[in-house]
Amino acid sequence: MSDTQTFLDTLKARSQQRETEPSWIAARRQAGAARFEALGFPTRRDEEWKYTDVRTIAQGNFTLADNGDYSPAQAAALTLPVAAYRLTFVDSVYAPALSDIDALPQSVHVMPLSKALAENHEAVGGPLGRLTGVDFSPFAALNTAFMEEGAVVRIAPGTVVDKPIVLQFLSKASSAPVMSHPRILVEAGGRSEATLIEHYCGDQDAANFTNIVGEFMLDRGAILNHYKLQEAPLNDMHIASMHVEQGRDSRYTSYNLNLGGALVRNDLISDLNGQGAETNFFGLFFGQGRQHVDNHTKVNHNAPLTFSNENYKGILDDRAHGVFNGKVYVKRDSQKIEGFQSNQNLLLSDRAQIDAKPELEIYADDVKCSHGTTTGQLDEEAIYALRTRGIDEATARGLLTLAFAGEVLDKVTLDEVAERVELAVAGKLPERFNLAGLVETAVALND
Numbered sequence: 001m002s003d004t005q006t007f008l009d010t011l012k013a014r015s016q017q018r019e020t021e022p023s024w025i026a027a028r029r030q031a032g033a034a035r036f037e038a039l040g041f042p043t044r045r046d047e048e049w050k051y052t053d054v055r056t057i058a059q060g061n062f063t064l065a066d067n068g069d070y071s072p073a074q075a076a077a078l079t080l081p082v083a084a085y086r087l088t089f090v091d092s093v094y095a096p097a098l099s100d101i102d103a104l105p106q107s108v109h110v111m112p113l114s115k116a117l118a119e120n121h122e123a124v125g126g127p128l129g130r131l132t133g134v135d136f137s138p139f140a141a142l143n144t145a146f147m148e149e150g151a152v153v154r155i156a157p158g159t160v161v162d163k164p165i166v167l168q169f170l171s172k173a174s175s176a177p178v179m180s181h182p183r184i185l186v187e188a189g190g191r192s193e194a195t196l197i198e199h200y201c202g203d204q205d206a207a208n209f210t211n212i213v214g215e216f217m218l219d220r221g222a223i224l225n226h227y228k229l230q231e232a233p234l235n236d237m238h239i240a241s242m243h244v245e246q247g248r249d250s251r252y253t254s255y256n257l258n259l260g261g262a263l264v265r266n267d268l269i270s271d272l273n274g275q276g277a278e279t280n281f282f283g284l285f286f287g288q289g290r291q292h293v294d295n296h297t298k299v300n301h302n303a304p305l306t307f308s309n310e311n312y313k314g315i316l317d318d319r320a321h322g323v324f325n326g327k328v329y330v331k332r333d334s335q336k337i338e339g340f341q342s343n344q345n346l347l348l349s350d351r352a353q354i355d356a357k358p359e360l361e362i363y364a365d366d367v368k369c370s371h372g373t374t375t376g377q378l379d380e381e382a383i384y385a386l387r388t389r390g391i392d393e394a395t396a397r398g399l400l401t402l403a404f405a406g407e408v409l410d411k412v413t414l415d416e417v418a419e420r421v422e423l424a425v426a427g428k429l430p431e432r433f434n435l436a437g438l439v440e441t442a443v444a445l446n447d
Contacts, residue, residue, distance in 0.1 A: 003058035004040050008033060011145055014064055018148075022121055025147075028129060032144030035134040042138055051323045051355045052265055052294045057237050062179035062209050064146075068093035070170055078201045080229065082416040084166040085110055091172055091208060092149050092180030098168070107156035108194075110165055113183055116152040124152060128185055131215040131243035137267070139239045143181040143213040150183035153196065157189035157219065164195040164227075164414070169210065171202025171236050177209065184214035188222040190247075197227040197417070200238065200260070207235035207262075214242040218250040220274065225253050227417055231424065232260040234289065241267045248274030248303075255412055256312075258285040258293050259424050265294045272299065272306040283312035284408040286425055287320030287352070294323035301330045301337045304364075308338070313408050314345040315401060315425070316352035324356045328371065332363040341371040346378070346404050348429075398429050 011033055041058040042049040068090035075088065075098045087110060088098035094112040101110050116124045134141040151167045169182065188194060200210065210232070218224055232238050238261040244252050258264055270279040285293045299308040314322040328339040345354045358371040378400050386396035405425050412418040 004037055006061065007142065008037060010062070010064065014146070022117075022125075024125055025117065025121070029145050029147065032134045032141045032147070035141040036138055036145055039138040039141060048137075048296065051321075052263075052292065054263070056263055057209055057239070060177060060179075060209060063176050065091035065093050065172070065178050065180065068095035070095060070098060070172060072098065074203075075170065078170065079168065080166065080197065080199050080416060080420065082164060082166070082197070082414065084164040084197070086166040086168060087112065087151050088168040088170065089149065089182060090170045091178045092169070092182045092210070094149060095170075105159070105162075107159040108161055109152070109154040111152055113150040113152055113185070114148065124185065127187060127215065127217060128183070129215075131217070131245055132213050132241055136241060136243075139211050140213055140241050143183065143211050143241070146181040147183050150185070153186045155188045155192040155194055157192060159189065159192045159194075161192075161194040164197050166197045166199060168199045168201075171200070171206040171208045171210065171233055173203035173205040173207075177207050179209040179211065181211045184212065186214070186216045186224070188216075188218045188224050190219040191221040192219075193223040195225040195227070195414070197229065197414075199229045199231070201231040202233050202236065204233055205235070206233040209237045210239070212240045214240070216242070216244040216252070218244070218246045218252055220247045220249055222247070222250045224251075225255075225413070227255045227412075227414065228257065229417060229420065230258045230260055230264065234260060234262060234291070236261050237263040239265045242269070244270040244279070246270060246272050246274065246277040246279065249276035250274065251278045253280040254282065255417070256281070256283040256295065257417070257421050258283075258295075259421065259428070261291065261293070263292050265296070267296045269298045270300065270308070271302055272308065273302050275303050275305040277303065278307045280308070281310040281312070282408050282411045284315075284405055284421065285312075285322060286315045286428055287322055288317040288428055289320065290318070291320045293320070295325070297326045299328050299339060301328070301334045301339060304333070304335045304337060306334065306337045308340065310341040311408060311411075312343045313405060314343075314354060315348065315405060316345065316354060317348040317428070319349070319351045321352075322354045324354070324373070325359070326357075326371070327359040327361065328369060330362040330364050330367055330369065334364050335366040337364070337367050337369075339367070339369045343373040344404075345373070345375040346401065347375065348377070348401070398426065401429055402426060
């Protein structure tokens, strides 16, 4: 039996369990299934997947979760301690008992996808799949075929959301590995402003597969700060396809922070379609053991007078493997744009590996663009300089590693997120450096 057939058989069994649904949803599922069957899982012979082997997913025997049961105490221990409106899902099953959206203002609608489809499927069905269709990748097609739950966020024009909106996805340990295919749809009205946090975490022993598709649509002047904090269990597999559409004078800022997962692939695309649109990509990924983290980004300057800035940093230890492929595309006649891209990687082990490929594709002549990538180990002269000030070698290495990550974390405007990542990075460093000790040392040096 082929790898794709196993997934198609699961889809067929699931379809028989569903109640009657609108014909357009069934048609889209069929289109997704057909495209997935035609494409099959990507292999390393495919240029976009040259450095990432997905056979672990393709050959997995995954089931679908039927309920969102999860201990409130366990969820509380994993929940990001930030005052927020919150939707929680357990293996992509909505968990109302772990959610908090009752106090939302009338101009903001946050709800599970299943409810949005049931209540107003025509309004949701129009934008759903418009940016990330079944042709984007086999995983996007697979998500469409299984699409039944996720989150819909709709913000009325002129609304400034007073608290972050958190979409929490919990991965639960079970006797059989589970797959989930959540869909995220965000529509930000003109001159609205909001902060959205995707948070992926779960049971330490979970070994599940999560396949996300997100579509983000920003009208004129809208501002969206988008955090993705990926702390999935170290045996989880995580595939994400995110597509952003930006209107005139809109601003989108992505904070892509990856700490967990055995196999991780992020695709992030932003279309700058109106003059004055701005996009910022800030990324940090940390890998240890045999973790594999692959980040593919693309910024499409489809209009003149647009701006993009990208800074991704990777820290890899043990035999971890990182991939960065970033592309800035400037459409013909998109004059007076600015596009900057930087990727820097720090290897803490001689066995760690990074494959980096920054790209520029420019069809206009009045532009400011730059890109670059560096890979190296800790500076021995810097370590020596710290040791001459009475700091032991382990602490010196820890300080320099945190300083390397700090250039991205300094851009994070939510203290709760920055502190969470900083603690996680410190806890993952060789010899388990103590963050409090490192911070005290840093403060003493500054004094």
